[in-house]
Amino acid sequence: MKGFETYKTLEELDNESKYLVHKAKEAAHHAYAPYSKFYVGAALILEDGTLVTGSNQENASYPLCMCAERVALYAAASQFHGKAILKMAVVAHKKNHKELSAAASCGACRQVMAEFEERQRKPIEVIMHHTDNQWIKCPSASSLLPFVFTKASLNEPG
Ligand code: THU
Numbered sequence: 244m245k246g247f248e249t250y251k252t253l254e255e256l257d258n259e260s261k262y263l264v265h266k267a268k269e270a271a272h273h274a275y276a277p278y279s280k281f282y283v284g285a286a287l288i289l290e291d292g293t294l295v296t297g298s299n300q301e302n303a304s305y306p307l308c309m310c311a312e313r314v315a316l317y318a319a320a321s322q323f324h325g326k327a328i329l330k331m332a333v334v335a336h337k338k339n340h341k342e343l344s345a346a347a348s349c350g351a352c353r354q355v356m357a358e359f360e361e362r363q364r365k366p367i368e369v370i371m372h373h374t375d376n377q378w379i380k381c382p383s384a385s386s387l388l389p390f391v392f393t394k395a396s397l398n399e400p401g
Pocket residue numbers: 276279281282283298299300301308309310311312347348349352
């Protein structure tokens with residue numbers, strides 16, 4: 244796929260990406276996931292170097308569960324308003340699994356990432372750990388969501 248880079252090991256990634264993956268792993272330890280037992284961590288870096296992390300937070304009322312990515316994105320917007328997000332890493336692991344699980348962000352998170360990207364007019368690079376132990380560097384959130392629904396769609400005539 245055009246613009247997507249894949250890496251067989253974490254060591255092959257650039258230092259900043261490795262750092263973000265490391266922080267995402269730490270964040271996953273703060274997940275509250277008693278229902279799915281799927282622990283997700285996200286870490287993002289802002290244009291001034293600030294790090295923001297998030298983890299998934301579940302609820303007995305299942306639809307209220309919130310993904311790690313959106314926890315991190317909304318925290319960044321509320322605490323560091325106006326600062327662009329440059330890159331985000333997402334990792335996940337299952338209970339009692341030492342190895343990381345594949346963590347391809349869900350469609351809802353991709354939609355939210357895409358709107359952040361549109362707002363800041365700068366791409367957000369996304370690092371994900373995918374199946375077959377592959378690391379994927381995605382050039383932008385919009386690359387993860389072709390034909391995205393945006394604000395503009397709401398304003399189109401007819
Ligand atoms: N989850 C995330 O945190 N990010 C995603 O992109 C996919 C799913 C969480 C939500 C829920 O707490 C658990 O993983 C199982 O779906």
